[in-house]
Amino acid sequence: xxxxxxxxxxxxxxxxxxxxxxxxxxxxxxxxxxxxxxxxxxxxxxxxxxxxxxxxxxxxxxxxxxxxxxxxxxxxxxxxxxxxxxxxxxxxxxxxxxxxxxxxxxxxxxxxxxxxxxxxxxxxxxxxxxxxxxxxxxxxxxxxxxxxxxxxxxxxxxxxxxxxxxxxxxxxxxxxxxxxxxxxxxxxxxxxxxxxxxxxxxxxxxxxxxxxxxxxxxxxxxxxxxxxxxxxxxxxxxxxxxxxxxxxxxxxxxxxxxxxxxxxxxxxxxxxxxxxxxxxxxxxxxxxxxxxxxxxxxxxxxxxxxxxxxxxxxxxxxxxxxxxxxxxxxxxxxxxxxxx
Amino acid sequence: xxxxxxxxxxxxxxxxxxxxxxxxxxxxxxxxxxxxxxxxxxxxxxxxxxxxxxxxxxxxxxxxxxxxxxxxxxxxxxxxxxxxxxxxxxxxxxxxxxxxxxxxxxxxxxxxxxxxxxxxxxxxxxxxxxxxxxxxxxxxxxxxxxxxxxxxxxxxxxxxxxxxxxxxxxxxxxxxxxxxxxxxxxxxxxxxxxxxxxxxxxxxxxxxxxxxxxxxxxxxxxxxxxxxxxxxxxxxxxxxxxxxxxxxxxxxxxxxxxxxxxxxxxxxxxxxxxxxxxxxxxxxxxxxxxxxxxxxxxxxxxxxxxxxxxxxxxxxxxxxxxxxxxxxxxxxxxxxxxxx
Numbered sequence: 001x002x003x004x005x006x007x008x009x010x011x012x013x014x015x016x017x018x019x020x021x022x023x024x025x026x027x028x029x030x031x032x033x034x035x036x037x038x039x040x041x042x043x044x045x046x047x048x049x050x051x052x053x054x055x056x057x058x059x060x061x062x063x064x065x066x067x068x069x070x071x072x073x074x075x076x077x078x079x080x081x082x083x084x085x086x087x088x089x090x091x092x093x094x095x096x097x098x099x100x101x102x103x104x105x106x107x108x109x110x111x112x113x114x115x116x117x118x119x120x121x122x123x124x125x126x127x128x129x130x131x132x133x134x135x136x137x138x139x140x141x142x143x144x145x146x147x148x149x150x151x152x153x154x155x156x157x158x159x160x161x162x163x164x165x166x167x168x169x170x171x172x173x174x175x176x177x178x179x180x181x182x183x184x185x186x187x188x189x190x191x192x193x194x195x196x197x198x199x200x201x202x203x204x205x206x207x208x209x210x211x212x213x214x215x216x217x218x219x220x221x222x223x224x225x226x227x228x229x230x231x232x233x234x235x236x237x238x239x240x241x242x243x244x245x246x247x248x249x250x251x252x253x254x255x256x257x258x259x260x261x262x263x264x265x266x267x268x269x270x271x272x273x274x275x276x277x278x279x280x281x282x283x284x285x286x287x288x289x290x291x292x293x294x295x296x297x298x299x300x301x302x303x304x305x306x307x308x309x310x311x312x313x314x315x316x317x318x319x320x321x322x323x324x325x326x327x328x329x330x331x332x333x334x335x336x337x338x339x340x
Numbered sequence: 341x342x343x344x345x346x347x348x349x350x351x352x353x354x355x356x357x358x359x360x361x362x363x364x365x366x367x368x369x370x371x372x373x374x375x376x377x378x379x380x381x382x383x384x385x386x387x388x389x390x391x392x393x394x395x396x397x398x399x400x401x402x403x404x405x406x407x408x409x410x411x412x413x414x415x416x417x418x419x420x421x422x423x424x425x426x427x428x429x430x431x432x433x434x435x436x437x438x439x440x441x442x443x444x445x446x447x448x449x450x451x452x453x454x455x456x457x458x459x460x461x462x463x464x465x466x467x468x469x470x471x472x473x474x475x476x477x478x479x480x481x482x483x484x485x486x487x488x489x490x491x492x493x494x495x496x497x498x499x500x501x502x503x504x505x506x507x508x509x510x511x512x513x514x515x516x517x518x519x520x521x522x523x524x525x526x527x528x529x530x531x532x533x534x535x536x537x538x539x540x541x542x543x544x545x546x547x548x549x550x551x552x553x554x555x556x557x558x559x560x561x562x563x564x565x566x567x568x569x570x571x572x573x574x575x576x577x578x579x580x581x582x583x584x585x586x587x588x589x590x591x592x593x594x595x596x597x598x599x600x601x602x603x604x605x606x607x608x609x610x611x612x613x614x615x616x617x618x619x620x621x622x623x624x625x626x627x628x629x630x631x632x633x634x635x636x637x638x639x640x641x642x643x644x645x646x647x648x649x650x651x652x653x654x655x656x657x658x659x660x661x662x663x664x665x666x667x668x669x670x671x672x673x674x675x676x677x678x679x680x
Binding site for chain 2 (some may be wrong): 063107140141160170174182208209211212223224225227228234235236237238243244247248252258262265268271
């Protein structure tokens, strides 16, 4: 029921994803009266889908506390998460209110053993391909341990999603020297340098422009900064797009030029298109949750489903659990932190 | 002597700025043997300039502590700041090492009465024009009071640079609701809401994509996040530029289209060109310091000089001092902070 368009995007999105992964089954949670008629347009999905009916839906502008108060145990968001908790579904996918989804997911699924805070990971296009960037806003005020956990979780996701042996990992900072930045980041850097983690290749600090360059496969940052970096990048992309649109419309010459080069522009639009990289993955919970953009269309929502499908097929949750356990063992062999 | 190119950029940059402001005088600080021959190519600048010779220069990779140790009282950077302290110059402009410049500026010029931490303010192009964004990295770990001071200093700068009566100000956050984000930002928001500041129109929280939209004239954030937002935006702009270049080179059709639309592309390049907006302004010190990009060319360095010229002509430092004094009076009439 979530997002700007509700079932009118979710149902056709599921139909597109089903076409790509015909063995999938869908549990559609929400108002049956709204969902059922849409299924009639997608006969294959109708066969592969069941409906869990509820009248209650979390609103896009509900605060997390409101959503929990009014929506726990009865809203479509909660029931979708509950389906994951009870093994009726392998992954919950929502285009709804992010803060409410995270609050409910923590409440319903709980964090994994050893993890204090979940994180939201996104797939970010860059000049070398794509990278995993986390946290995009779940764990505001993360400490050094949280950042190290994110490095491990992000690397596990990158191994699966990008099919890499040993992803490279960087900590986002304001400079590359070890003395730079806030204490939590410096301390996380020290732990990652000194701990020998098999699953990831820690490359030190990276700066904001390294995200676009694709210097590393996984970029780790605390959620406040991560959220602002993500939105600043989105804003910059939109800003340049607007400049282009205006400039290419200004003269006849430019308009003809645009028409000739249109295929080129379409290539770029594809590359920076959020549709292709839709899906923030909640990491560190006992179950997989994927958050689609609220403004997603059917194609874009299908892409969030694809992300969930990939992650479940490769058993992300189990792999993170064993990576975190190995990290704990490696850390326990570290010398105590030097007094600062 | 600073930046990637030293006097070979600084001297012709000064010549360009002199041409625009013929009443300016220049004090060139550094190695006379390197500076003098360059002045021969710029006879007007030669008349308007004096040289303070020193052999010592801060290196681009010196840590602030190293720079202070080796460069205090004798490096070109220090002597340029010292010229401001002693009234020989109205503004110091450097393309050198940012961390070293800030450390030396704090040491040499000291912070203004009532200001704990200086901030670096930049002028950021957006869809409505330009805005002042601060802090870009000077005050990592700013508290609520520092953020409020930055709002006042940034608004004073925006009044001068954009010629506005009462600039609009936003605090950068991960959402627009009052309950969002880290505590320092929420508390700064409370103070700005409750204090009636004549010089600025506080508009509440803004998000990362509001920077590119130009939602407000002044965007305030703590330095860690500000630095990462700036570099992320630069990286995104470069990334899209690379995509464009590659795509427009792929086919003959696209290449011809590009040639026809080239003027349009030049318009955009102008808009996002750091040359046009070069110059981070150090706010909150007893004197004006402008930091040019290290990689600036002569045109770009001249633009940093222009920024310094504007700010000095409009007496930024004195205006900030009186705004801060008014802010303190307004704050002292506020009720005590509610226990949280």
